């Protein structure tokens with residue numbers, strides 16, 4: 001199983017997850033580039049779907065379906081744990097991750113996860129649903145994946161997020177090499193590295209707890225610490 005990233009719009013990222021013969025398109029905002037890539041590799045795109053129903057993620061659905069024989073699957077019809085078949089490879093597992101929107105999903109491959117607007121490289125999505133507890137649980141699910149899991153997000157917000165992370169944790173040395181490793185042509189990070197730099201996943205670290213203490217913010221439970229980080233920073 002392999003994955004190819006496609007940049008479109010100002011900072012959106014879409015993906016083809018593919019095996020030897022077939023592919024699943026996720027957030028296909030670059031339908032022409034995706035179709036070209038697939039035809040050059042002689043792969044047939046079988047499924048077109050989305051991480052959630054925000055328009056910047058769904059805008060390429062019709063165009064890609066028209067150009068290929070792919071079947072569109074409305075992401076709101078998926079259930080947690082469902083596996084999307086890739087025929088000649090291990091399937092892609094649907095993880096329900098409500099929070100950014102209530103219909104937000106992530107797709108777990110054999111060594112990567114496509115995270116949409118739930119988890120970005122160096123930041124997290126906005127909790128537009130207002131259900132912060134669900135968002136917290138969703139992020140905890142992702143944080144529990146193996147550390148070497150590659151995080152493929154729905155936008156490239158890396159540079160702005162790192163500037164902000166530096167304001168929140170100015171003494172975090174890991175922000176420097178993470179910034180050096182940034183490649184705008186292939187935006188990805190390891191989950192274990194997110195735990196080192198992404199302030200919104202660092203609610204249990206002594207440095208973040210110290211920051212919350214300085215600001216006299218609720219920090220007793222893990223969820224309180226997460227909420228405080230989300231609300232203040």
Ligand SMILES: [Fe+2]
Nearest residue numbers: 052054100117
């Ligand atoms: Fe979104």
